[in-house]
Amino acid sequence: SNPLGHGRIIKADAAAISEAAAALQAGDVVAIPTETVYGLAADASNAAAVANIYRTKGRPDFNPLIVHVPDHAAAERLAQFDERAALLAFRFWPGPLTLVLPLQPDAPVAKAVTAGLPTIALRCPAHPVMQAVLKQSRLFLAAPSANRSGGISPTRAEHVARSFGDAMPLVLDAGSCSAGLESTIVAVRENGWQLLRPGPVTMAEISELLGEPPLPVTEAKIEAPGQLASHYAPSKPVRLNVTKPAPGEWHIGFGDTTGDDNLSAEGDLAEAAARLFDALHIADASDRASIAIAPIPDDGIGVAINDRLRRAAA
Numbered sequence: 001s002n003p004l005g006h007g008r009i010i011k012a013d014a015a016a017i018s019e020a021a022a023a024l025q026a027g028d029v030v031a032i033p034t035e036t037v038y039g040l041a042a043d044a045s046n047a048a049a050v051a052n053i054y055r056t057k058g059r060p061d062f063n064p065l066i067v068h069v070p071d072h073a074a075a076e077r078l079a080q081f082d083e084r085a086a087l088l089a090f091r092f093w094p095g096p097l098t099l100v101l102p103l104q105p106d107a108p109v110a111k112a113v114t115a116g117l118p119t120i121a122l123r124c125p126a127h128p129v130m131q132a133v134l135k136q137s138r139l140f141l142a143a144p145s146a147n148r149s150g151g152i153s154p155t156r157a158e159h160v161a162r163s164f165g166d167a168m169p170l171v172l173d174a175g176s177c178s179a180g181l182e183s184t185i186v187a188v189r190e191n192g193w194q195l196l197r198p199g200p201v202t203m204a205e206i207s208e209l210l211g212e213p214p215l216p217v218t219e220a221k222i223e224a225p226g227q228l229a230s231h232y233a234p235s236k237p238v239r240l241n242v243t244k245p246a247p248g249e250w251h252i253g254f255g256d257t258t259g260d261d262n263l264s265a266e267g268d269l270a271e272a273a274a275r276l277f278d279a280l281h282i283a284d285a286s287d288r289a290s291i292a293i294a295p296i297p298d299d300g301i302g303v304a305i306n307d308r309l310r311r312a313a314a
């Protein structure tokens, strides 16, 4: 079936959730809110449905997808959990943490989901709408962020529409995403753990739970291409750590650095994270030729904010 051409935004009520579940069972892609960003979801076991995700996003097929599960028991059908993985899932699920784990040999997922890797990225989201769709559809849902590959991630239904234009899928609208940055990605290895993408769950929280710091990420090959240098990028030049903008720049402020817009007047990093992508969408749509962003403290979730900003500016 064709995922495109019938795109519309509908309020995520019970009827919309049933419609989304049926569309997913039929192999369509549907944009669904999570607590991090909106995801472009499809049945992870259906190769044609997964191909629809790659085509809709314009995503290179060497970049594997995250699979969303309703709970830990469901996750164990797809991946092998050792002691570290079980601890992480018990502490942070449901929530904004993705675990990269050894794939179960008989896992019911299409090959393209893992791009042929021996591992799989799993996340149990906390958002009630994504949870309801997972339960009603009884599917495992592959879902990257619901934006064209390389563009700004969506934290509102309108961002999804703006990113896809005429090729917009069905979008369930539940307002703004509370965390506003993509999940933290942790790879669990035999001898420790690695941080593949900083996010709402901080490195300090994980180190404290597991009682050990992360292993360095040494792989030459790109394992999490969300980590490609240019990503999350507006269509305009972006300049970082700017307290005094140049003429013609749209200035995104933080705290006392007021700006045309401000991520958090109180200097609250969680609020800044939740607003970041919306602020970038607004800046991109403004009549200014370029974007300047105030310095953001590099601690706690500020690490993830600065990670996204460096890639937006690259």
Ligand code: TXA
Pocket: 034, 036, 037, 038, 039, 040, 063, 064, 065, 066, 098, 100, 114, 117, 119, 120, 121, 123, 143, 144, 145, 146, 181, 182, 183, 185, 196, 223, 224, 225, 226, 227
């Ligand atoms: O918060 C999120 O994680 C959102 C929401 C929708 O859940 N999803 C998301 O997906 O950010 P996406 O596709 O934009 O980012 C997935 C990242 C990519 O960088 C991909 O390379 C990495 O996860 N990834 C997926 N499978 C992997 C694996 N087996 N090993 C290493 N990295 C993997």
Ligand code: MG
Pocket: 144, 145, 153, 226
């Ligand atoms: Mg993405």
